[in-house]
Amino acid sequence: MRVRLYPIAAILLAGAAAFAQPASRFLQVGPAADIPVTEISGARPGPTLVLVAGTHGYEYTPILALERLRSKIQYQALSGKLILVHVANMPSFLRRTIYYGPEDGKNLNRVFPGKPDGTLSERIAYVLTQEVIERADYLIDLHCGDGNESLRPYAYWMRTGNQALDERSRQMAVAFGMNHIVIDDERPSDPAQSMYCSNTAATRGKPAITVESGGLGATDEESIARLETGLRRVMSHLKMTSGESWPENKPVWIVRNAVLRSEATGLFYAEVKKDQQVRQGDRIGTVTDFFGKTIFELRAPFAGVILYVIGTPPINKGEPLAMIGVAGPMPGPRR
Ligand SMILES: [Zn+2]
Known part of the structure; x- marks a missing residue:
């Protein structure tokens, strides 16, 4: 009997293994620009949440927060899928540049949705749009003050004019837990000229926010932990995890x-x-x-x-x- 059962057990184990191992790979852009991504598929169905770090490569707290999250998320406790973009802008990270990519002098977070035959920053944006953002149900673009910026933490709630979408983004921004939320009505509404990472998701009908915690090239515990906690709060809000309860956030709205x-x-x-x-x-x-x-x-x-x-x-x-x-x-x- 044990021999006869073995193949069934093996199939079940193989099925579990397919979930258990976070799938890590590089999205192909080109030399020193490929983008490290981890996908964690939960044991139960649910939404796909995309988390993007390193759009600006000198902003370290988001990158470190996602590294931590990657090691802690248990697929058994997850509903839906997490896609972690560990370092969106590898040229900026490796060459330690603020604002601008070292090769083309462009700000990655101003060239979305990108171009397949454009400059390096435009090609990075294109790959992120096609291979990550298009697959998202929700997106959080994580930032901090750049290497030269001393910043107090806050989130951006970007309003598109689509009230149902805006309300879902507002709830995400509040759920993240930042005590200041900037209301931003100035982002472009054309999906072909979305400029920003999170706005690329929003102009494609996906609730999205941008968050900021840390700055000046620092890797301080408080700023990293604030991001990690915020991500856990949003996952809980989206019912991707259960069993955690969080204090209510009553933010100051920056109007x-x-x-x-x-x-x-x-x-x-x-x-x-x-x-x-x-x-x-x-x-x-x-x-x-x-x-x-x-x-x-x-x-x-x-x-x-x-x-x-x-x-x-x-x-x-x-x-x-x-x-x-x-x-x-x-x-x-x-x-
Ligand atoms: Zn930034």
């Missing part, structure tokens, strides 16, 4: 924001800190030339909270120096 840019190239001296409240007209910092002369002074255009401020000296004309946000009651739906 108005501005990215404040430098009008000069030189050295930046910040005079505020992340999360600081400023009044209209307060000086946020100055830019000097290379001989110490002040050539630009940045002042707050309105009162608000500093969401991030540049924390290192180099600045190019046109680049962000700080982001300021105003808390307020939720505005009416975007139409």
Whole structure:
């Protein structure tokens, strides 16, 4: 009898093994640009949640949060599928560049949905769109302040004008647990010109959020843990996991924001800190030339909270120096 049962047992074991091993592979882009991805298929059916780290390669806390998640997720306890993009922008990661890819000088998070025959950043975006984002039911694009940005944690809730979709994205943003959520109505609505990773999902009808925790090239425990906890909270919200209960999140809604840019190239001296409240007209910092002369002074255009401020000296004309946000009651739906 044992011999006769063996093939059945073997088939069952083989079936379990197909779930048990997270499937890791590289999406093919080209030399030093292939994208490491892990897929974890749960034991029960459910949605496909895509998590993207390393869109900006100098943003380390998301990359480390996904490495942790990869080692901890048990397929037996999972409903649906997780797709982890460990390092979306490998050229930027390996060459340690902020904002821009080292080969083409383009910001990966401005060239979605990408082009199959474009520059390297455009080809990375194309592969991510075709092979990952198209397969998503939900997507979270994980960021922190870049290597030069001192940032307080927050999430973006991007509103498309599709109220049912926007509501599902709002619930995801709240579920993630960040205590500040920036309402962003400014993203393009054309799926062919989606520009941003999360907006590529949203313009294809998939609820999506962007989250930010950490910055300045740091790998601090608090920022990594905040991301990992947020991902667990969202998986619980989407009923991909069960048995965990989380405290309710009552976030501060940032209803108005501005990215404040430098009008000069030189050295930046910040005079505020992340999360600081400023009044209209307060000086946020100055830019000097290379001989110490002040050539630009940045002042707050309105009162608000500093969401991030540049924390290192180099600045190019046109680049962000700080982001300021105003808390307020939720505005009416975007139409
Ligand atoms: Zn980023």
